[in-house]
Amino acid sequence: MSNRDKAIVLVSGGMDSLVTAAIANEKYELSLLHINYGQRTQNRELKAFNGIADHYNADNRLVVSIEYLAQIGGSSLTDRSIEVSAADINSKEIPTSYVPFRNANMLSIAVSWAEVIGASRIFIGAVEEDSSGYPDCRQIFYDAFNNVIEAGTKPMTSIIIETPIISLKKYEIVKRGIELKAPLELSWSCYKNEDIACGVCDSCALRLKGFQLAGIEDPIGYAVIRDYRNC
């Protein structure tokens, strides 16, 4: 039995959540949470999650389906009638892939689980600066959510959300992953495809830019590789 405190890590299967798990693993006993929300690539992401959980010997894993986000719609990730737009990573607009209030739904599940298993930390791989501009990826959102946890759980409960990579640029996340020997080859970031990453959606573009600026080759393959270093 581990004597370390327990932390829940939200692991989508993407690079950011993998590196976040690698950071949490330095100090905590990991409980890994994966959430399907009816997104296009959910089977591939679940495969990535299980590969990552196996790598970290995380026996305590919870896979939850919240397909109501697809019922509710409003995002190209869950609504097949809205196209996943090609990346425009300098745009100030919130992209069509934004799933309304998604991260609050996910954090609420994590807090419910944390309260039951006695975890003191919830790690999430949100990225604020070098991101797609989703409102629920900003530190101000997580600070506000920590106040909700304080107000909405039992008095003896202490659960804090940690966002260790929120201020990092993507190339810094790649480097941090390499330093921590995170299995980057097991992760999956593409929003569009499940066989070979498309290379052009927001998520692929940001990931590729990160590897290119870090001067490291991405171990996963792509259908199309553009040079994003100056984007």
Add this chain to the structure above:
Amino acid sequence: MSNRDKAIVLVSGGMDSLVTAAIANEKYELSLLHINYGQRTQNRELKAFNGIADHYNADNRLVVSIEYLAQIGGSSLTDRSIEVSAADINSKEIPTSYVPFRNANMLSIAVSWAEVIGASRIFIGAVEEDSSGYPDCRQIFYDAFNNVIEAGTKPMTSIIIETPIISLKKYEIVKRGIELKAPLELSWSCYKNEDIACGVCDSCALRLKGFQLAGIEDPIGYAVIRDYRNC
């Protein structure tokens, strides 16, 4: 078509959410949200929800299943191995029926839906003073959640949670329901049974006390009726 602003009301099917819907109906076009979370009485509650939605001619209804709360466990409402305790409505302890962080999970769903359909208000029938002492039924929790909504939704989005009965005593909720001609006979509050209300669980006890102090007969039947007026 209605010109009124849209409000989402969380309708469990209980008396509190019914009276909350009656209040929201005075001013808003109603969109009704019902959430199954694997609780013991979910079929009966869904029936109550549909009866209430029919009564208010609410065509826009969303029924969502979040059975992960039962997967997570930790409550007598969702975990069959924990007994639903008999009421001790003066106890300072949080009862076994507390579902960890349940209301945050429900509100997050409501906010996702509100952002997609353009609703400006979310009504929830939380009761603070005359309640079972759940931490997520306190106004401080809803104030904190409103800050999370502000931080975590698109800049042009304005959604506010309203808790119109949070400071009322149960007998005042009964009277308000009568005034607004809310169909109290359609509501269901019992945590334990689906055929005839048990009369002894926390929820039945609080409801019965409310009717008894209001001097009004509850239109639903009970297996056992105790005098709760002095509890």
